[in-house]
Structure formats: structure tokens, C-alpha cells
Amino acid sequence: MDSHERLHALHRTLAARRHPVSTQQLMDELDCSRSTLHRTVVRLRDTFGAPIINATGRGYFYDRSAGSFELPGLWFRADELEALLVMDDLLETVQPGVLHTQFGPLRNKFRQLLDDAIQGREPFPTHRIRFLRSHARQVPTPNLTAVASAVVERRRLAFRYAGRVAGETTHRHVAPQRLVYYRDQWYLDACDEGKNALRTFSIDRMSNIKALDGTARDVADEELDALLTAGYGLFAGPAKHKARLVFTPERARWVADESWHPDQTARFLPNGRYDQTEPYAAEREQVGEILRHGPDVEVLGPESLIEVLRDRLKRAARKYEPQ
Known part of the structure; x- marks a missing residue:
């Protein structure tokens, strides 16, 4: 708790109480020492004009006869x-x-x-205050409603799925587990009954959605997290690889403030470059993130990831070769 949060917490505590609050209780609630509490009380009283009274042996309270008191401005963390x-x-x-x-x-x-x-x-x-979304794919309202209802009501689902990777349309029977909103897109985590495996489906690629008889079996949250979110990005499984990336000093000013994965490690090198390592399961989304940094990032491993990037970049460069 920083000094700003502590000041607000002290005000909330005193404003909510009709009787004095002891020094020890305030120290416990604000998680601070006696001297820090004293400084906070002084600041609240002298800088903001709070009607604080210290009743000897009893504690602190607001003088209600002075009228209501509120902190000015916006007071949220x-x-x-x-x-x-x-x-x-x-x-x-x-x-x-x-x-x-x-x-x-x-x-x-x-x-x-x-x-x-x-x-x-x-x-x-x-x-x-604006929230700008990028690359959002519109999901038909009936589709999202049907999927959300199945997740909440624990009902099995059947639908046609037009997969982007293989370019094929298949019929799926699934036990829905959870609805996911990720990077401005809606997804369904579900147990695919035909493949007997956990899968993530893009809801905008689902059609002919129908609820089936029978209750959807539950998969523990721990298993869902381990199989679907342990590796890098949404389309992941258990992390199998670690990517090591080195960014230029210029790009490091942005990347050093980003979190690509909860388990990533990173350090600045003596020459100002930024050395970052993070786990991932599949290369698809990892490659996309790397390519957006263009010549400002160098991949040092693993070799399989380097090969994929080398092939992608060669194919892209060929499109711009002089005819």
C-alpha cells in the first residue's frame, strides 16, 4: 500500500466509524508502523483539512460536529x-x-x-476516456448468446466449425467449459467429445449451434489452465519450449514494460539491448508477436522457431524482389 492508498484507506476507515479507532487497529488496517500512521494522520488533517481528533487512550475519529468531509478529486487506485x-x-x-x-x-x-x-x-x-479495439471480429448475437447459455447452464453443444488453419468445416460435439474474451475476440474453451481432448474454438467460426441433451462434464480449472493457458498465448498447451529474444536498445524502451508471459525472465545487456526469455507451446502466435518487431528483434533460440521465422521472412522478401 503506497502513501496515496494509505491516505484514502485512513479516510474511509474514519468516515465509516462512529467511535474512536485505536492506534493499533489503524496500524493493522493500514499495514504500517506507528510513525507512518502519524505522518498519514498529519497529512490528512493539515493538508486536506480532515476534522481528525485524537482522543487520548481511545484513538482517532472524525469530529461529526464539523460537518461532512470528503477527499477532493478522484480517489480510486x-x-x-x-x-x-x-x-x-x-x-x-x-x-x-x-x-x-x-x-x-x-x-x-x-x-x-x-x-x-x-x-x-x-x-x-x-x-x-476511450478504449480502442483492433481487429475485432463480429460474432452474431444469437451465437454468443447460445454459447454463453451453454457454458453457464452446463449443457452440451453441437455446431459446425470452419477452422482457419486447415480450411475445413467439421461437425463438433463439445462439453463447454468457459467463455474467453481475448484480444477483442470471443472464444470457447471446451472438451471436444470426438477427439476426447480440450480445444479452443473461435465463436465467430461456429454455425448451426444447438444445445444437446445431457449435462456437460466439468474439467477442473487447474487442468484447463495447464492445458490451454500454460504456454504462450491463447492457442497454447503445456509450455514445451522457451524462446530467447534480444531487442535493440530503441525497441527495449517499449518491450521492457510489456508482459508477454507470467513466467518470462529478462535483463538489460551492457550494450543496452534487452534479453528476454519466455515459455511457449506452439509457434503460431509467438511468431506473430516477433514479426511485428521486424529488424528490432533477434531470435537466439530454439532452432525450430528460428527456422519458422527464417522461412516466413524469406517468403515475404520474395514478394518485394524486383521483377
């Missing part, structure tokens, strides 16, 4: 504000038309929390 804004935007624009009536009251709750965060300046200016 960065992660709290981000979560509220994302949820507000998600309910508004991710899939227009889906559960609009049901989600309306929930969105009003989020808006109220945002409005309450600003004293004397309502409503919250959400029009000044």
Missing part, C-alpha cells in the same frame, strides 16, 4: 479505476444487444461508483 472503466466499456460495447436488459442495472451501478468518486463534478466524464 489505478487498478480499481481501470477495472470500473473496463467493465463499463465492456457492458456497453463488447457485444451490442447481448443481455442488454439484464446488464442495464449492473452498468448503472458501475456508473454510480464512478460518479461517487468525484466530489462536486458529476457525472463521471467517461467520454474523455
